């Protein structure tokens with residue numbers, strides 16, 4: 001046990017208490033951010049003449065060495081320290097002696113940990129944004145290739161109207177675009193520096209908080225020291241945004257699982273992204289998609305957990321808040337992993353155009369277009385709806401599609417139908433005529449794709 005605060009105690013901490021309280025096993029994850037924060041703090045202290053330039057240089061040298069040694073594995077982070085802050089400070093004092101004891105001047109672990117967590121989350125937001133961008137690039141590639149790949153669009157998981165694969169994938173592109181927007185918003189809102197808030201009430205040293213904030217690329221310092229050490233809103237916002245990302249990935253995964261099934265056969269997941277069964281030799285399972293769908297629960301769980309942890313905490317810092325870390329780290333790693341693997345899976349997947357096209361043809365997805373044909377020939381829409389409903393019934397009885405129904409049968413039900421009905425309800429017409437902005441018509445779709453590509 002190596003504690004920073006033993007002075008006022010007359011007894012050793014009970015080992016179980018020590019273990020329960022310690023956070024080194026997980027907060028060592030942000031050792032880089034902790035050292036980065038200390039470097040800025042020390043530079044500011046020297047600028048304000050709270051430390052001499054000599055002390056500053058000694059401390060900076062020591063901190064940089066610790067950083068390099070931990071990075072290279074030369075120095076292990078030992079769990080004999082309570083947390084990462086204690087580890088860094090104690091190691092510094094071991095290395096440089098008395099100057100190291102001045103590192104914590106004008107600072108508390110409360111504002112220090114608030115800073116570390118912010119720095120960590122900010123770095124991770126940037127990484128996650130990059131992964132989302134990569135995924136969107138892959139989606140855009142699929143969209144470009146499949147502007148003319150017809151497939152059924154569904155409502156209630158019933159075939160509804162024909163769309164294209166580009167259009168279907170494009171829907172997810174929009175979702176991930178909003179996800180990136182949410183990350184940008186959060187990053188902007190959280191980008192204020194808590195360092196200098198001290199334990200809760202600031203400090204009596206003449207700190208230059210603007211300067212520290214600038215050194216650490218924040219937009220400025222936080223404006224209330226009590227809020228600074230107890231704000232975890234941005235963690236909640238991030239977990240909420242990540243839950244939404246997972247919800248989107250999970251819906252897409254669910255569709256891929258369906259599409260990959262023997263019943264649909266719309267896609268073939270690459271061998272590298274599938275797994276087999278220990279007993280059934282024929283199996284090729286979509287495990288990656290299933291895991292992404294499954295892991296969504298974990299990220300939602302983290303959000304509920306932190307919301308519940310935070311809800312009854314009086315101002316300012318309380319140890320409850322230490323609970324923010326493990327679940328946030330786990331959720332971030334989960335989302336990053338899912339984004340990368342999902343991207344790998346989707347960009348190696350084969351789309352079985354023929355099967356999609358056939359499926360679009362065989363589910364009466366052109367029934368609305370048949371009704372529109374009648375409307376264009378002067379029939380009221382409600383009557384046209386009834387007429388086509390009867391045609392569909394006839395087709396079901398005969399086991400054929402609307403395209404295969406002979407003209408006499410059409411005319412038996414309504415004399416308005418002419419030969420050109422077949423052209424009017426062909427898959428190509430059905431899709432190409434849908435030219436409103438946001439619709440699957442290839443012409444408008446191509447314009448949208450060009451716009452998306454520019455904004456990516």
Ligand code: ARG
Nearest residue numbers: 023083109110113319321322
């Ligand atoms: N490990 C603590 C946390 O994660 C660091 C802050 C400790 N502060 C304190 N006064 N005990 O919240």
